[in-house]
Amino acid sequence: MTEQQLAGYAPTPIAARMENHGNTMLKVAMATGQDLYARTGSMIAYEGFIQYEPNPPSVRHMAEHWVTGEGAPLMKCAGDGLLYLADYGAHVIVVNLANDAISVNGTNVLAFDAHLQWGVERVKGLAKFAGQGMWNVQISGTGWVALTSRGTPAVVDCGKGEDETYVDPDALVAWSPNLKVKGKRSFKAGALIGRGSGEAYQMAFSGQGIVVVQPSEDSTDRLRIRG
């Protein structure tokens, strides 16, 4: 029977507010009073009574630095039920912040609890190089955050290397906010001649903390394209 063949993909009983369903899908247990910010367009299914408010005033206020001109790519989800989110098959990582903080590249945020403290900032020293303007969301407090990554991510401890850690901005997913960040041009000028883009710029991290990178340099924001 076909349903039995597919039974392995049935949702598992809820054990937590956010859970992975497979590698690439996020399942959020919604309840009244526990709102969620999710990327606009990331909803793939929901059960129950959930309402969506795109570009809510609170976000608009927060995201005045957001370099978009068309509103923030976040929607507020409220209600009761089960919400399924995904981002074009990207790997989803669920993080339970326990009085921690994490800084996430804007295109890699999938969802986070509305009660967390968060803010939007442009990456210092980088935006002026990399035309499209890189923004990141800094989230702190105690609650749930879901990130996306194109492919299985890797987490690197910055403190371990005796030197700075340099990351291709397109491959960067998240980092510890207490790290020092600066832009760096590491290629020799000759490498730039005749080439439109390349690895001319990296972000240099130093200090104690972690950096999460994805094995892909595709920074296109898929959920934005849809319009």
Add this chain to the structure above:
Amino acid sequence: MPRQFQRGHKAKVSDLTPGTDLYVGVQIAGPGLTFDISCFGLDADERLSDDRYFVFFNQPKTPEESVQLLGAQAGDTESFRVTLDRVPASIHKLSFTATVDGAGQMSQVGPGYIRIVAGGEEVVRYAFTGAEFSTERAVMLGDFYRKDVWRFAAVGQGFDGGLDALLKNFGGEVAEEQEAPQPSAGGQAPGFAPPAFAAPAPPQAPQAPQSQQAPQVPPPAPQPPQPPQPYAAEGAPPIHAAPTVVSMPGATPPPYGDTAPPPPAPPPPAPGAPTPPPYGQVPGQAPGQAQPFGAPPAPYGQQPPAGQAPFGQPPQPMGNPFGGPPQGGGAVQGFVPQGAPPGGAGLSAALNPYKEAPTGQRWTAQNGHLMRVDLTMAGGAPVLARQGSMVMYQGKVDFGYKGAGFAGRIVGNATGQEMQLMRCTGRGQVFLADNNAHLHQVELQGDGICVSAENVLAFDESLSYEVRRIDGHGIPGGALFTMLFQGTGTVVVKTHGAPVVLPVTPTTFADCNAVVAWSAAAQVVLSSQVRLRRNAYPGHSGETVNLQFRGAPGNFIVVQPYEV
């Protein structure tokens, strides 16, 4: 994507993969804990009647080498190679177990898994966390068992007593050495009862081994991996057992078929229609009756008892970068019905599965898509990598522009796709990846390999390479360019999707757009089927050009599931 198994799921191995040469990887770790991971080959009575089939660190393989211990690799704490068709007929079950060495209990373990990899691709994974266990000190993680055909089951069931209890359970006896099992006749058959816990998060009293064996009828069936009795004796609805992934064959009764309605139990889910349990289900509640939405006591996500934060213990040698003491998710949340996080609270616990793999080799695969090269290793020789493939580096590394010389220009001019390389020198580690492509490291030791130029990601500069050109009508750009690598060193090849490696036979053909690499001794002959196909299917672009390979036995070709 691998199948994700829950505790109690089972499937025919043939449904998971056609192969029988399997890699079994176990990852299990916990702060301050060490584990012994072993494989028990059990007979039809589920006993270890032959202690040569106890594969562990002191006995790394069975006599006929059907089960071999491979050690830690590729992110796995321990790994095995299992060749199912070589397992002797007397062995009916291969049980993979993990036992805590020294003090500690299973509730302290972080996220772990047992997985099966076949043909280079992970086919199934049973992930578990410490929250599913309590005071157990030994767990059976997964089983291969013979029931008409080989099957795999995710077990996740433990014993408080550690290795001793495990050995006793398998009818062995602990000699002084503790690791030397001796078969004895007095063992009981283990109950293969699925866990009585309904939900993974809430802790319950651990099932004592005795109670698990209770439902077992004394003479067990010859092949009793899933006797139906335990289901009948079970009080709680077997939520985990419900979604059996693959339907059982018609000959065997469905697992629920002969479930005598246990007196206090709610009706089990109908066989054949494993409905997902409604959300907000409290363990022990009948699966049929969903709570109404918005019911006051936090309907979604069960609130686990506070203190069930297995990772909350302060001595956490995982390098918590934020200094703050990790706290149990549920305890702090107030009204938020957060469950215990599957892997423990805190950022470091959530990211723990993706931690950097330990160093030690020049080339280390972080996962299937990310490669780290340590330039300081092996004499500090430079590495040539495709430009744009660096995602991160640590240390003092210089990236120099390196045109691929003749190779790059030819390939670039002809195909429009420039093959430009960068030369990485210095001291440090460079992480390479390209658009989420699968990466494969090929170590050459004096032999040669031809790689399609588009599929080269990086290679040691110590290798000598030259460009070969294969002309042919219909090939985009007029010719296929391959790079022939020879010498001693490593080439990293990227493929879109998991590739297939075929031996070269007299009739081996490959699409010129899909072929990735072949051993240098194989000869390439063009076989053009263009016209034939075009005529046969007007309007259909058809296959363009096929390459035929000829060579002595032992040669191979690699083909990716993607036509460039």
